[in-house]
Amino acid sequence: MDLRHLRYFLAVAEEGHFGRAAARLNIVQPALSMQIKALEEELGGALFVRSSRRVELTDAGVLLQIEARRTLEQAEHTRLTVERALRGETGRVRVGFAGNAIFSGKLTADLRRFHQRYPDAELTIDEVGPQEQVEAILAGHLDIGYTPAHSNTVGPDLAVRRIGDWEMLVALPEDHALVAHDCLTIAMLAGQPLVLYEAHDVHEHLVMLLTQKLGSRCHIAWRAHSTLSTLAIAATGLGLALVPAPLQQVHIPGLVYRPLKEADLTANLVLISRAQEASASVKAYLELVIGPVY
Structure with missing residues (x-):
């Protein structure tokens, strides 16, 4: 029968x-x-x-x-x-994010589109450091990562798609003398205590560029380990923070932002995943936000 x-x-x-x-x-x-x-x-x-x-x-x-x-x-x-x-309509997609993903709106827009298209698929979302994202994806603990590019986002087992580029801003206290300028230059930062967000090795490249341009007058005073810590240090007047442009959406009392006129200093965002992906739901997510996955 x-x-x-x-x-x-x-x-x-x-x-x-x-x-x-x-x-x-x-x-x-x-x-x-x-x-x-x-x-x-x-x-x-x-x-x-x-x-x-x-x-x-x-x-x-x-x-x-x-x-x-x-x-x-x-x-x-x-x-x-x-x-x-x-078809990827059910299943689970585990997403990690860091850096500009949340402030640029890219992460939330992608998650919203996927949830609207596949409402029965399970989404988990966690803030994960850039280096840790790569390790978690390759170990099978995460599926998708939103992170600034760094040395570990290169390798045969990882698929990397660039999804954003932004200019850098200077975050500084509202009573600082440089607030009088609508746009700042690298030369204006000479001798100023600087605050850098040190979550990945991209900022070592930033330090190298600053050192090349400012020489002995490059003063890295603080290396913060989170976005909010970086902005908080700047707001207290302890230093000037170099941050990606999307962060100007974060309003902190006493803190203002000024554009930095320097083409070599930029911030980026990449989407990372496994090069060989078996999950239909993860493939559906990738196809929705970046196009066909082969």
Whole structure:
């Protein structure tokens, strides 16, 4: 007995006539009669009482009608569930973020689009440091990462897509003398105590550039380990913070932002994932936010 037998049986039971049931199933009547006969022989008894005008269910047939409907409904549910999983409509996507992802709006926009398209897929979202994101993705603990590019975002096992670039700003206390300028230059930072967000090695490149341009007058006074710590240090007047442009959305009392006129100093955001991804839901996320994944 298979699902096809049950479908044939239900067609006859619902039509009450072999000819109409055969037409509904788009098969010839003798073939349908043979299938029902084989089903009855397999189960060991009659399922229909046949007459010249119609067929009626036996008691066993009534019971099979109930069970057959239940079985076919479950089979259809199973088929649809698996198809949805293969399309990425269900399953889980684990996302880590750092840097500009939240302040640029890119992370929230991507998550919103995915949730709207696949409302039954499970999303988990955690703030994870740039270096830790790579380790977690390769270890299978995260699926997607939003991070500034750094030395570990290079390798054969990692897929990296650049999704944002921004100019740098100077965050400084509102009573600082440099606030009078609408735009600052690197030369204006000479001798000033500077605050850098030291979460990954990209900022070592930033230090190198500052040293090249300012020489001995490059004064790195603070190395903070979080975005808010960087801004808080600047707001207290302990130093001038170099931050990506999206951070100007963060309002801290007593803190103002000024553009930094220096083409070599920029901030970026990349999306990282496994180069070989098996999860349909993760593939669906990637295709939605960056395009087809092969």
